[in-house]
Amino acid sequence: MGEAGAAPVEAVLWDLDGVLVDSEALLFEAERQVFAEAGVDLTAEVKAGFVGLGGTEVLAALAAHYGIEADLPRWVERKMDLVHALYPGLQAFEPTSTLVRELAAAGMPMAVASGSPLSAIDASLTAVGLADLLPERVSVDQVGAGKPAPDVFLAAARRLGVAPEHCVVIEDAVPGVLAAKAAGMRCIAIPSITDPLDPRFEQADLLIRDGMAAVDATTLLTWVGVR
CATH class of the missing domain: 1.10.150 (DNA polymerase; domain 1)
Known part of the structure; x- marks a missing residue:
């Protein structure tokens, strides 16, 4: 779904810190x-x-x-x-954890693309019980440059075999939003810092202005076309 006329969503790429885990x-x-x-x-x-x-x-x-x-x-x-x-x-964010489980049940390809080392990604997902649902993971240490460069998202898309225009990135920070747009992907922004709200978040295709507290998993599922 997403924007009218946009390419269908075929993969969801997750940032880790501030999106999946409250780290x-x-x-x-x-x-x-x-x-x-x-x-x-x-x-x-x-x-x-x-x-x-x-x-x-x-x-x-x-x-x-x-x-x-x-x-x-x-x-x-x-x-x-x-x-x-x-x-x-370490704790998981309930709204995004729910979204991961719903997307996994619907068969949506997903990957984690993070600026953290791979060992930290693995340990975080294991600690909050999401490791089995998100086995595909790309660390900044495996690519040429970190966010706001698009490298981690492009690498994750290649790993899933999905074209960038069919990917949606879920991010909490401006460098990640900029990286997603540089990769030619759509982006859902759930800012971890909302006061003040950085105006660069406006580049996101869907902006949850009030952050994680305002996230509704059903709305996001509808936006990506699962419901």
Whole structure:
């Protein structure tokens, strides 16, 4: 369904953090500790400007923001150690989890395309019970560039054997929306930060302005043409 006259939806590509799993606070805590160990007080206000970047890119961008030199390989490893320690508290978002189950039952091809390392994608999906429903996964580490480049979405589409114009991306952050549009795909945006709402979210084909709290799985199923 989607926009009138649009190509039929043949695959749904999922962002992970902030869309399927409520991990932004967990990621921020890990990043806060990494920066604290470097003598920097990373605040939530600063981090908000970098939501949606991949695991390595966000650390590099934050280090540049603070004007400090980062040992990125060591920082990424330290961040992932901290994240893994926090996984027992990870929760799935109920509206999108419901949508995954409904789409899987309808036979819709799906993949996860994320800026997180593959180990983190696997661990997150396992922790929230969605691993079996989303076996196709593409990490930024497997492609040339992270969001807002389209690489992860194009790689996921190739893996599913679906043309970009027949894919719908579900995202929570501006870099992901820009990546989806650069890939020639339609995009449903469920912003994780709504106050203020970045005007670039308007590029999405369907924008849930009030974020996850306003998501109705039935409406999204109808939009992608399953109902």
